[in-house]
Amino acid sequence: MSYKVVVIGDVDTATGFALAGVSYTYVHVDKDGTLAKLTEFIASEEIGLVLVTHPIAEELGAEFRRMMRTKKLLPVVLRIPDKTGYIPKVDELYELIKRTVGAEIVVRAEEG
């Protein structure tokens, strides 16, 4: 099935992906407004992928994390760096690996 792609980011990110043809871009202004928009996107049956920049996801904090935990299979939500290339120090996936298969495996992976 076909779905739409939307982006939540700063104005540069939004401009860039608009040029790439995504259906809708939302420029972040404040926490409440963006949370409302994200809620709308997640509830939409037409949207399959939401791109959110890392700084914004961080600002949205616990509420964002809660939405990620409780949402259905779709839309898929992916966090991406913005223009500055900023990535949070705590890599969620890295933490997930450690929690799931143990720190020992992570050390081995780093060495290997």
Add this chain to the structure above:
Amino acid sequence: MNVDRVLKFELSRLNVHLPERRISLKEALESAKPQVAARDGSIHTFKQEELDLLAKIVPEVDWGRLQLPILIALDPKLGRGAARITGETEVRAIGQILGKKGKGEELLIYRPEVAIVRGKLPTTTQYFFVPG
């Protein structure tokens, strides 16, 4: 006992990802949307690049015989880390993937080999838990 119920539930779920009916490689290659329906009704899609790989390594005469998804049977009786492939065409195909000669109706493969097969054919192979 609560754990008993949980156990029964988990065991009944073990093979729920498997399709009611498999389709042949030929059918899959001819279809615009190659997929099968799992027992719970959800759709499992085969990736085109995997079908193309299989088409290359399996002779065309066998395309109608190769059943997808190829089942990787996990049977505790085989011992931890061992898996079994059944079916002449399937055995030959997996043998090709692993670069070894697959002959006969059955092939036993081990964990690192399972990893290779799953890495190359993630949607056209599936695990099958032997209940016994």
Add this chain to the structure above:
Amino acid sequence: MAAVAAAVAPTRMELLRLKQRVSLAQRGHDLLREKMDALVIEFFEVLRSIGKARAGALKQLSLAHQAMSVCSAVMGTIETRQASREAKRELEVEISTRHVMGIVVPTLEVERVERDALARGYSLHTTSSTLDEASKEFEKALGLLVKLAELEESARAIARELERTKRRVNALEYILIPRLKAALKFIEMRLDEMERENFSRLKRIKAMLEAGA
């Protein structure tokens, strides 16, 4: 442990039932452990792909932003943003599902993200080729990000199922099976005891009968 054992009547029927339960639990444990092992294979397979996919996607995204900076410098920031508003926004992603042992995971595919300048929709007269460059780079980035989204979502789903399965395996191995085996032992001991008591009682009766005769 004793509480469970005391609640069970020490009969042969119960012994048989318990033996069956132990056998079922053992088989269930072995099967779930196979599932756990298989999930670990899947997990690491996805992680391997993610490493590569992430590096590629992030590098491309960075290039895309750079290209847009160039474009803004040449055309002006406001004009660039204006052009983006004029661009056609019809991109679609094809989403289906695949199964990995009891979990459903989305598959994402974009059809030909990269368009040519005409297809994009902004006016070619008022824009510069740097805009085409920037658009192209962002289209490329989007293609890579879509693939990455699929991988990250798969990793999370597999990790969740792996944790659940691990907990089941542990519950069986460290709680249920030892409990059942202890109850089994208790009943066997009691049955043996009862049989011995019976035996010595019969001996005494026999002795009494012989003495009285």
